[in-house]
Amino acid sequence: MKLLLTGAGGLLGSAVIAAAAARGDTCQALARPALGACSAPDPGHAPGCGAITAAQLAERLRGYDLLLHAAANTNVEQCETDPDGCYRDNFLLTELLAQAAAIAGVRMLFVSSTGLYGTGSDAPYHEYDAAAPTTHHHRSKLLGEQAVLAAARDNLVVRTGWLFGGAPATAKNFVARRIDEARKAAAEGRHIESNAEQRGVPCWNRDVAMRMLDLAAAGVTGVVNCVNSGNASRYEYVRAVVELSGAGVEVRPSSAAGFNRKANVSPNEMADNWKMRMLGWPDMPDWRASLTTYLRTELADY
Template identity: 45%
Template sequence: MNKFVITGGGGLLGSAFHDVLAGVDLTRLHRDQLQTETEEALIETIRFLQPSIVINCAAATNVEGAEQNPEEDSAANARLPGALARACKETDALLVHFSSTGCYGDWKAEPYVEADEMHPTTVHHCNKLDGEAAIVQSGCRHIIVRTGWLYGGAPALAKNFVWKRLLEARDKTEMTSDASQRGNPTYVEDVARQVMKIIDSGVNGIFNVVANGVVSRFEYVAAIVEASGLACKVRPGPAFARLAKVSPNEGAVNARLQALGIDIMPAWNESLTTYVHTLLQSHAWKTVSVHEAERISE
């Protein structure tokens, strides 16, 4: 039986693996065990645990903050993956690491495929690409997952985009959303299931793992509100000002998964509709006050 180590288990991606890894031999490494200042200690921990598979869900996700604090972003998104890769190479463990479709950059109108060149436009995505390079250069067995526009998890998660849009729509008659930026709204639990499918298939390398279908941020938000049945009109709006020059096209297609016949990712709106209905049936939705809704949706 495979022995798993997971990092970043309390975040959006990490929590999605709780169900798919139920009943397996699993060790979670906490934040204080992942500091790059203690790289040798981290490698020694992996040596001691002797896992078959390391799933690295630990990451810095503040794209705007990375422009102002690139070192902190680099520590999590470039140096940590490199340290884990060296440990996995030494112990012959498979490393599963999560990157971003934003790394492709802004040079193509169509969805990106794995063979496309990488021209990241932000500090964050440059660091993510450095993390990919460190893994490849280590020579360890690896699965690098490029994904994006992730949603899911509990309402209390700080970056629960869908929950925040529901709260906003509940207390407004009209809202706007960026009609210029495009991507694949992707449910984290679908990603976890797809990753396990890749592992079970015995293939390695780099994979796009996104829901099928590229839409604008406006279409994404409109679908959230439509699924909720709330009486709020969503209208297309301009791009919002950002410090990070995020590519307007973060859309991708799962070309390698499709070529291998192992793409199980659904259409972008299927899981979204189900997830919205789950949130509307939750205790959190039924009990959140108007004051709290206004605070959370800010």
């Protein structure tokens, strides 16, 4: 496949580049298209701003097999205080890309979140469960999904979970930051705490990236959950990170209330790869096994 990728510098985008190379696919980065307020155009002229139209953007997409949209505003807390920015980044930009891809005749894969299922169940969610997002971030992702699926019937939406991976210096490297926190606590002779109430699925960016490309190459369409096997509370996840890293500090369970979040994030972000299983796809690797591999390879010297 010949891929065009948004968010190439992000946690998942960087893994997509590596996965594409391993598959023998061509992958190029697409810079963020300009969005902005435009003055009313004169008849026969473009809007009076630097914003690009879907037709103009389509010219950049021609000749590619797949547009993989991994870029996103992932700051769930900031989305609550700046909803306009959140919907601009996660909905309007996605809508523009979907329209452009449809004009160019290019399939689109949109990366979404299992967090948008909401609070309707205590069990892992299936693709046929209703989405009822509880935050601006997750609602913006749902609107993005709807725009992508409405633009072309062969588009694909992948809902994934708590991503980990990447270089240790990456600011959003959850595993590396928890190791830093644990080492600091150990040096100061204290414990650390983590939320024992919220549950989800830790997902290695490498596993998700490779499976996404496989799904796209196979022509899978619609909404697909794509998470590692198993699930965990935040506490169980952090405890596994600390134990596997050998940081030597106690991790204690705490309540969600102790973290004073602005966003009303669902306590259940677990998902099940029901659709893939029904279509005959193999199980994704267990999250603990992938976490162990990640720590022993990419974080071996950290």
